[in-house]
Amino acid sequence: MATAVIPQIDQSLANRLAEIVGEKRVLFRPSELLAYASDALPSYNKRPGLAVFPGTRDELIAVITELAKDKIPFVPRGSGTGLSGGALADNVVLIGLNRLSRVLSIDPENLFAVVEPGVVNVALTRAVTAYGLHYAPDPSSQAACSIGGNVAENAGGPHCLKYGTTTNHIIALTVLLPDGSVVKLGGTDGEQEGYDLVGAFVGSEGCFGIALDITVRLSRNPQLVRTLLADFMTLDSAARAVTSIVATGIISAALEMIDQATIVAVESSIYAAGYPTDAAAALLIELDGASAGLERDVATVEALCKEHGARTVRIARDDTERTRLWQGRKKAFGAMGRVSSHLVVQDAVVPRTKLPEVLAEIHRIGERNRIQICNVFHAGDGNLHPNIPYSASDLDAVERVHTGCREIMELCVRVGGTITGEHGVGFDKIQYMDLIFSPDSLATMCRLREVFDPDRRSNPGKVIPVHSCKEWHAAPSAWAKR
């Protein structure tokens, strides 16, 4: 990522943007910008050259148009809860979108809503609760993260096992391109012909432009929900139980694994959920849907857990107990804050049948590098979240964490998995992109990006290693003759 000073970001630009959004909504002094020097991934600090917070769609368009005049790079940012450094703005303009937080319309009969990008995930669900509906993707940060950020990252969450990730819930988008023009992608009127531009935009990590409004699919609330907690004396037996549950074809709403280190952290925090601290691992399993037949599935899952050595299987009796069980899972990252001053929340995916061997190997990676690795993750779709608490002031520890992360990524790729299941590539994972994609594949992605953003000004230096794009341009292909 270029760290050279970009000359156009100066007082004059700050003044011009202040004319659009008001003086209070432009931050230019280095001390004010410190708060925006990182997202929820603590490993990097990159201060923006300027931050601007438009309050309306028209202001946002005017800001981007102003930046386009001098081809100034910018980084869109939602709530800053991302875990891949995707919202890092290294001496470029940071566009804060959290003030664009209106739910524009709700169509309960046709099951969709139109929202601005800064709407907070859980606020959307709250807005449609009265209709018996909810917005399905539920990242752990859902109390703070924005729908715009979710779209950029193709965010997941525990319930994506059954209901799909963000991409399965976006119907249409109005997109502001980096040149200041506005395009509409997708539509609500049933079938869309032509290229799946909505599908291409979701997960583009802010590199294609900014969503001005987002049409989301709403889901009907299930008639019945059953939440189970099964605890195991070995990680391996818990992982085998996961594989066997998935193989039955019963699609759990969520199938989460929490290892002992995480359980201990949760139980000694204010989020204590009553997880047994002497267990090697616990599975938090949720089944939902129509009430008829659900209890049979619950019994099947319970039996499978016991067959694989579960010591106890507890079924939440009521909503209070259910909420408490989930609280421990969703706040696990917060609870780990007690363990150490810094925390890396890793993200990778492996084929579900590889979970037992991968978890064992991750344990060895931790021992070898003398780092603690806590696993709390979406086991049902093989989406690992190895969490590594550390202290950033211990430079040797930082190095060992870095080595451990790389070894985990290499391991996951080796068994046929991928380097991120829901956090995105951002800045942090660029270094691993070469592990899973050929130079030609990366160059093809780069070309796609350039259709939306020919100057690569929107979220520069993210997702695709810069050398991949350079190689493409250097190649003696017909592309050059365009």
Added chain:
Amino acid sequence: MQGVARGAVGLGEKVTAAIIASVAALRDQITEAAASGTTLRISGRGTWLDAGRRVDAAETLSTRELSGISGYVPADLTLTALAGTTLAEIREATRVNGQWLALDPAGSDDGTIGATVATASAGPLRTMFGSPRDLTLGLEFITGEGTVARGGGRVVKNVAGFDITRLLTGSWGTLGVITEVTLRLHARPEADETVAIALADTAHVGRVRQVLRNAPFTPYACEILNASLAKIVTGASGATALFRLGGNVEAVAAQRSALAELGELVDVEVAAWNRFRVAEPPGAIVFRLSDLPAELEGTWNEAGSIARACPGTLIHASPSRGVVRVIVPVTGDAIAFLRMSFPRNAPVKRIGERLPGQLWPVIAPAPTADRISKGIKSAFDVHNILNPGILGEA
């Protein structure tokens, strides 16, 4: 390459080498075509070549020899197959493990997975399981310049890199020739039952949609058939709602009770869905009307007015999506009527599937005429050699 190790966990070295050689051969052909500016018609087994707009191509490139399942671990519920593998081969390989690829596009299972993904073709099961865009986890393809690239991966969740997989799925071969796909499978349910309910009138059609909107379950499939189509599929004498219900035995029993408020349930063998898939007469004019689901009655009525003017027209509607598919036997009168009744600014969107040449210009504007789609086309196929014109003039 046919009939390789069905259900095997991976394939041996020898087979893998042969596969690579084939992709390489395909790549060389495309590279050569790009150099000489030769336009290519991309085909699988050629079972559905008359769909889409007319393609003027100098040569046809088929992926049918690029066939075989190259990776299948049943417990992972994922399968990787080369593009020329037929849906039937995938069905047989997964069936022995109590699994399926939940896709039932129009036509038989003789079609290839490559063509199914390239056209994003889905049938009634889309109600529950989505389309190829939801079921394709990753793919390999060759661009119009002969570059072999990949999107996605082989695991069920993946956000590494831009979503090339979704972009290529449903791009009708215009952005690249798909050589291999990785798919999400589902386990077969304990109970898989099909029931029919006779429908009295259009209001009844609206009630089917309403009941499903409010029901605590989603059926595997629900299609509303007009009388002519119902006669072929179930032998019924009037318009019929056909439901496919899946899940455990208790769940399916409850679903049946819930549907009883719509009318008497008649059990139908599951093979009716196969008759449904092949019901359209060869060469028929096929298009879809699409609007908001809540507007289904109006959309259904519009299709009905076409059927009244064109005898023998088959109609089916997917209530959950608000889409009505219309199949009109080809006659001079039918073409003349449709030419007249396809106003450019119709309130209900029309999407062509298989049309005589003279109807394409009056049905709907090219779906790829927008600036972004044009840019993508020229980024992936700069010489415009892949299926030129199939999605309209870029």
